[in-house]
Amino acid sequence: MSLFRKKEKEIKPHKEIDIQKEIKNAGKEESLWIKCSSCQELLYRKEVERNQHVCLKCLYHFPITVENRITLTFDEGTFSELFNNIEPVDFLKFKDTKSYKTRLEETQESLKKKDAMICGRGKINRIEVVAAIFDFSFMGGSLGSVVGEKITRTLEEGASTKTPVILFCSSGGARMQEGIISLMQMSKVSGAIYRLKSLGIPYLTVLTDPTLGGVTASMAMLGDIIIAEPKAMIGFAGPRVIKETIKEELPPGFQRAEYLLDHGMIDMISPRKELKQCLHRILSLIT
């Protein structure tokens, strides 16, 4: 009898799933399903997570959290965070449908993070590097004062300790809410990259989906060696803007990592599963 009851209980949750609702919610945090933004396939979230957030059908690489990125890239327990006490300020008193201040507070509250950048020092198969990692979940990984300052300090840390620097990009571009100051972060970081390069220290960039706008047009494309994840969207202008400007259909695969590789804009594409090995191989050859 008890065995029968147990079975009934197990079946129950499945009956309650409203497929229509699930499809509508696909991709949202709470949904069991996730929609691939490349092949549009509806996928079981758990399965995607087990596959290192890679689409099972088309191998599209979903954006992942910074924590996941750290686990995937660095030797266990070697990553120590740097410069974690820098916080954003709404110095323009910027207000669109919401004020920047409120937007910041809400995002900080829900994500328990201060801004869209995590920096630190860690080891990749025992090779020491300093790294800066964009957090796409925080306001689209947009480049503002905090992000710019943290990357700059990371580059300076690399320069002063003669350690290679790796930048992991995923960003929609400059943070509009910080106006001209966000644009100036492009030059500030580029200045620090110039200094690092002059010292003969390698600077590597890993471009993940998406890397756009001011981030691409400065730090991302300045990598000595540029690695991209499969199918990552990488570009200066967004596809919608280009379409509206030229009023033509865009070529298939436009602005995807494979397209950029074909056009000589990046060095290689590395699937997430092999990225750590790939970084290690490069580092062991150049350091």
Add this chain to the structure above:
Amino acid sequence: MRYYLDFEKKLEPLERRMLEIERFYGVNDPRYAKEIAALSKRISKLEKEIYGDLTNWHRLQVSRHLDRPHTLDYIGNIFTGFTEFHGDRKFKDDPALVAGFASYEDISFAVVGQQKGKNVREMAYRNFGMAHPDGYRKAVRVMDMANRWGKPIITFIDTPGAFPGVGAEERGQAEAIASSILFMFSLSVPVITVVIGEGGSGGALAIGVGNKILMLENATYSVISPEGCAAILWRDGSKGSLAADALKPTSHDLHKLKVIDEVIKEPFGGAHRDWQQTFSNIREPLSRHLKELMGFSQDELKQQRYDKFRNMGIFQDKN
């Protein structure tokens, strides 16, 4: 024919009549003395009304004004012996960005700037001042020569932004801009940037890493066009005037934020109302800054430029 923006339209009939009298009878014709006096009184009163307190949105219109002098006008009227150099030696010559050498007060230097057009034909030829990667690569080529020959560099910024197109992306628009920014940090000669009209985002910054950044009073410099910003944040491209207020892209805003070094005054109403006055307003600060920078050593110039940009950013450091 003068071009009038919507909010300037009231001036049109008065100024047209004034021009008519000047042209057909001359300003000294006694028969029209009374009318001229009355007209100029009304014009200056209207000017004060219209230009007395420009909103950010109006300034943006002024910075894009069709009659506003563009890069080649400044070069032709302020400098002498301008010789344009063409091509990036890689793909093509980009007419949206002009580069060459010129001289001013016995100093010869490189000059680089985006060029918009005056009429429909030139605008199309210049691609409205929106450069392709080839334009930025040409800029780097010319700046590199100046650097090796120890010549200062003057850059003029006037662009809605770098061109967003398929070819531009394929040839590496982002890489070209990034490389130009990086390259400017390596320069050991004085670099002066003047924002003369529209400073549109990365396409402007690509030639904007100067030791000194000067800006005309009605010019704007922004991370994104207010229309583009409105389309994203308000989901309504027509909310541009709200975005223009929020983005704070005017010369006075930028001076307060310490992004630029000096605001250059424009004639009342804007540079388009009096070109000669605009040119003469630029001459003095340009030669003053140039002379100051020429007293710096090569290392000092690099260091000063690095520090200038290193210090840009507003945040709370709780360490």
